[in-house]
Each structure stands twice: as C-alpha cells, then as structure tokens.
Amino acid sequence: MQTVKLSTKGQFVIPNEIRKSHHLAAGTEFAISFVGDEIRLTPLPMFPVTTVDDAAGLLARRGKKKTDEQTARSNIAKMLKARDAVTRK
Numbered sequence: 265m266q267t268v269k270l271s272t273k274g275q276f277v278i279p280n281e282i283r284k285s286h287h288l289a290a291g292t293e294f295a296i297s298f299v300g301d302e303i304r305l306t307p308l309p310m311f312p313v314t315t316v317d318d319a320a321g322l323l324a325r326r327g328k329k330k331t332d333e334q335t336a337r338s339n340i341a342k343m344l345k346a347r348d349a350v351t352r353k
Contacts, residue, residue: 287352316340 268276278288286307294305316336331339 266279266282268279270276282288288307292310293308295308297304297306316333
C-alpha cells in the first residue's frame with residue numbers, strides 16, 4: 265500500500281503508477297464518497313453513456329443500407345476502440 269500526504273491546500277497526488285495503470289489524466293473528474301471509515305474516489309466517465317437508440321438516425325445517408333442493431337453496436341465499438349488506442353500513445 266502506498267501513502268500520500270495531504271497538502272495545506274487539501275490536495276494530494278495520486279502516485280504515477282496508479283495513474284498510468286488506470287489511465288487517469290489531468291482533468292479527470294472523480295466522485296468522492298465515504299464508506300465506513302474510508303474515503304473513496306471514483307473516476308467519472310469522460311463522456312455520458314450513450315445507447316444505440318440515443319444515436320439512431322444520426323448517421324443516416326440516402327441509399328445506404330440499414331444495419332441491424334448488433335452490427336451497429338459492433339461497428340461503433342470497433343471505431344471507439346480504434347480512437348481510444350490513438351489517444352493512449
């Protein structure tokens with residue numbers, strides 16, 4: 265277990281090893297809560313959770329064949345993984 269020290273401004277530094285392993289970057293927002301005697305920090309998602317239904321019709325084009333939901337989900341997941349991989353370089 266690693267320890268950190270609270271500054272006079274109420275700040276502390278999350279150790280680099282933890283930041284890297286959990287992909288925490290500057291600007292990451294956290295929810296803070298008390299659970300018993302523990303203080304818990306939970307990273308918040310960078311973007312709100314979106315379902316396929318939320319985005320349905322946004323990418324429609326004339327003459328383009330409609331895809332089923334499973335194919336759409338698969339294609340979106342591939343695209344997001346590719347974009348995510350680029351940001352982690």
